[in-house]
Amino acid sequence: DAGVTQSPTHLIKTRGQQVTLRCSPKSGHDTVSWYQQALGQGPQFIFQYYEEEERQRGNFPDRFSGHQFPNYSSELNVNALLLGDSALYLCASSLFGTEKNIQYFGAGTRLSVL
Amino acid sequence: AQTVTQSQPEMSVQEAETVTLSCTYDTSESDYYLFWYKQPPSRQMILVIRQEAYKQQNATENRFSVNFQKAAKSFSLKISDSQLGDAAMYFCAYRRLGNQFYFGTGTSLTVIP
Numbered sequence: 435d436a437g438v439t440q441s442p443t444h445l446i447k448t449r450g451q452q453v454t455l456r457c458s459p460k461s462g463h464d465t466v467s468w469y470q471q472a473l474g475q476g477p478q479f480i481f482q483y484y485e486e487e488e489r490q491r492g493n494f495p496d497r498f499s500g501h502q503f504p505n506y507s508s509e510l511n512v513n514a515l516l517l518g519d520s521a522l523y524l525c526a527s528s529l530f531g532t533e534k535n536i537q538y539f540g541a542g543t544r545l546s547v548l
Numbered sequence: 549a550q551t552v553t554q555s556q557p558e559m560s561v562q563e564a565e566t567v568t569l570s571c572t573y574d575t576s577e578s579d580y581y582l583f584w585y586k587q588p589p590s591r592q593m594i595l596v597i598r599q600e601a602y603k604q605q606n607a608t609e610n611r612f613s614v615n616f617q618k619a620a621k622s623f624s625l626k627i628s629d630s631q632l633g634d635a636a637m638y639f640c641a642y643r644r645l646g647n648q649f650y651f652g653t654g655t656s657l658t659v660i661p
Contacts, residue, residue, distance in 0.1 A: 469651075474653075474654075475654075476639050476651030476652050476654050477649070479650070482648065490648050524593065526593075536598065537595075538595075539585075539593035540592065541591050542591045542592070544591075
């Protein structure tokens with residue numbers, strides 16, 4: 435049973451560029467959440483996707499956008515990259531509406547913006 | 549907004565000893581979940597233990613247990629018989645209904661052989 439997988443593992447971009455990160459949820463899960471984890475900090479919620487729609491959003495600008503596909507996989511897009519966007523981006527999957535609603539995390543994508 | 553505070557940036561424990569990591573949170577809600585996640589150098593967040601706010605009994609998972617004080621909004625993690633593999637960053641997290649998680653800033657745990 436594959437867990438949450440993210441690609442790529444590392445990425446280097448320059449300011450102003452655009453980036454796309456990918457996530458495949460754990461088998462049987464239908465909800466994907468994205469988090470940004472800056473160095474030395476806890477993860478910060480970006481947004482959550484369920485049924486191919488953004489359901490919740492944290493305090494992040496519109497430069498951060500996402501998509502969920504019919505197979506529940508998801509993408510995170512960041513436009514006009516800033517130096518401050520350098521962070522570990524974590525994807526978490528869960529089964530929507532279940533009481534336990536435990537999130538399982540991927541190993542993340544390390545994004546460096548130069 | 550909900551906040552989660554971990555006041556211990558770093559902790560250390562001797563192998564086989566017991567250590568307690570602290571966490572406090574702020575919320576006006578009565579129904580929520582609390583979690584402790586472990587993040588080793590591999591970066592993958594691993595669920596350690598979970599507590600439902602409506603349950604008075606403290607959760608326990610093998611060597612890991614919590615002390616949940618709802619009125620005080622405190623949720624500490626106790627690790628008994630510490631092992632070298634317990635060394636990691638530990639994050640306390642709060643989940644409101646609707647699935648959004650709020651994380652603390654983490655406590656780095658070192659296990660001394």
